[in-house]
Amino acid sequence: MSSYTLFFNPMSRAMIARWAFAEVGVEPEFVMVEWDDKPQSLLDANPMGKLPTIIHHTPDGDHVVSEGAAVCHYLAVAQKSDLLPRPDETADYFRWLFFAAGPIETAVTNKAMGWEPENAKQEMTVGFGSYERVVDTLDNWFQSHDYVCGDRFTMADVYVGSQVDWGLNFGTITERDSFKAYQARLRSRDTYTAAMNPPDM
Numbered sequence: 001m002s003s004y005t006l007f008f009n010p011m012s013r014a015m016i017a018r019w020a021f022a023e024v025g026v027e028p029e030f031v032m033v034e035w036d037d038k039p040q041s042l043l044d045a046n047p048m049g050k051l052p053t054i055i056h057h058t059p060d061g062d063h064v065v066s067e068g069a070a071v072c073h074y075l076a077v078a079q080k081s082d083l084l085p086r087p088d089e090t091a092d093y094f095r096w097l098f099f100a101a102g103p104i105e106t107a108v109t110n111k112a113m114g115w116e117p118e119n120a121k122q123e124m125t126v127g128f129g130s131y132e133r134v135v136d137t138l139d140n141w142f143q144s145h146d147y148v149c150g151d152r153f154t155m156a157d158v159y160v161g162s163q164v165d166w167g168l169n170f171g172t173i174t175e176r177d178s179f180k181a182y183q184a185r186l187r188s189r190d191t192y193t194a195a196m197n198p199p200d201m
Contacts, residue, residue: 004028005055007042009035016068016162017052017075019195023158024079028054069101069159076155085156089149096141096148097156100163103128104138108163108172135174138164142178146185153189161186 006021006028008014014033021028033042038049045064046053053066056078065074076084085093107128110116116131117123123130148156165183167173186192 002027002029003057005031005057007031007033007039007045007051007053009033009051012051013068013162014051015195016159017054017071019162019192020072020075020155020158022191022195023083023155024075024081026075026079067101068162069097072155072159073097081155083153083155085149085154089152089154092149093154093156096160099138100160103134104160104163107131107134108167112172135176139176139178142176142182146182157186 004021004026006014006017008018008030009032012033031039031041033039033049033051042053043049045055046066048066050066052068052071053064054071054074056063056065056074065071075081106126108131110126111131117126117129123133128134145151147153148160161182164173164179165186168175168179168183173179
């Protein structure tokens, strides 16, 4: 039995967690989640019923972690992964991890839903500014950096990379040369390929 449970649906952000598990070399126990019939065990762990949600089964008890960015970093810490940031990488690691979880996620979702700030006051209020500013900011970084922390892949790239990969696949992030090159680097990883294959359920 695995020491982790991953509530899973392949058409969800649980794919981010699946990739993170692949990066730390751990195979979780999968619990399939049907959108119209969510298992009670998921609702007990996370009353919002959101994915990804994981449970880490430890001698001290079960620990629930939700939200993609948190799951990625938690797994790296719990498994003592070398994908954690070195001291000189910590600022970039957390800056872009939370930039992806906040401004990128919000800007992309709002645009996909048909709403964007109409003026400077609204841009100040929503926190992410505008979709264009978010995309330009991320593009500017990857024009001169191979990964979130420079030339080394870290766990932050699982989360940031998932946002870029998903966005390019579904047209919710504007195509930029830097994004396509970043996506290609991510897709060359064996762990990415393994994670994108459906698990045996």
